[in-house]
Amino acid sequence: MDLGLVFLAALATALATGLGALPFALAGTGRIGAGRLALGNAAAAGLMLAATGMLAWEGAVIGPVAAALGGLAGLAFIKLSDTILARFENLDIGALTGSDARRALLIVGVMTLHSAAEGIGVGVAFGDGAPLGWFVAMAMAIHNIPEGLAISLVLVPRGVSWRAAAWWSVFSSLPQPLLAVPAYLSVVWFRPLLPAGLGFAAGAMAWMACADMLPEARAGAPAWQVLGVLALSVAGMLGLFALLPEG
Ligand SMILES: [Zn+2]
Structure with a gap:
């Protein structure tokens, strides 16, 4: 397997993340109501x-x-980042200020970190053989689209353009091509890191969703609506994966 091809496959999965911003391109952008x-x-x-x-x-x-320990480290890490970011009250990034800027930074940061673990996963899979590598790269590309949507769902309603949201989505997946290559070159060295990295990514994302986004959602909409949308989006993501052929 050519090294350049591994890089290109992982780069294509990263670009897929930008597709998550497409619904906003079609629906138009701009700030929307609290609900x-x-x-x-x-x-x-x-x-x-x-x-x-x-x-x-x-x-x-x-x-x-290793996955459990990684998960705890992920929770601790994101809690710490959140606490540190909360100290910067006058944070502003582009069109965003205050708590909007903090939340934007947090979601792009968490998504970027977690895709590092996934990049290692793609590289290790290619190390185990091209067919498995292609399968994991394709699964990752599909998995990345709703993640780009998650980023856009946080950024666009707060005033970021859909184009910028698409680029931030792609940015959050750049660790995938960057880490797939060394992981492919040295599967022996990277393989033991994989379960801890996946656990870390899961812990960080779980914290962000439960401690930050759900309370924020609950503050602006009734519980039945929040839970209904939550259940539908979980089902949608899992349904997307059910469509993949067996790897
Ligand atoms: Zn992911």
Whole structure:
């Protein structure tokens, strides 16, 4: 397997993340009301929780103890980042200020970190043989689209353009091509890191969804709506994966 091809496959999966912003390109952008913003948060939380479940499962199948320890480290890490970011009250990034900027930074940061673990997964899979590598790369590309949607659901309603949201989505997946290559070159070295990395990613995403996005959603919309949207987005993400052929 050519090294350049591994890089290109992982780069293509990263570009797929940008497709998540497409619904906003079609629907138009601009700030929306508090109720819809709340439901956008609920939908993003559902997509992330479904992804969390899949990451935790994959990690636990390879190495349960490492995955569990990685998960705890992920929770601790994101809690710490959140606490540190909360100190910067006058944070502003582009069109975003204050708590909007903090939330934007947090979701792009968490998604970027978690895709590092997935990049290792893609590289290790190619190391185990081209057919498995292609399968994992394709699964990852499909998995990335709703993650781009989750990022866009947080950014666009707060005033970021859909184009910028698409680029931030792609940015959040750039660790995939960057880490797939070394992981492919040194499967022996990277394989033991995989369950811990997947656990770490799951822990960080679970914290972000439960401690940040769901309370925010609950503050702006009634519980039945939040739970309904949450359940639908979890089901949508899992349904997407059910469509994949057996690998
Ligand atoms: Zn992911």
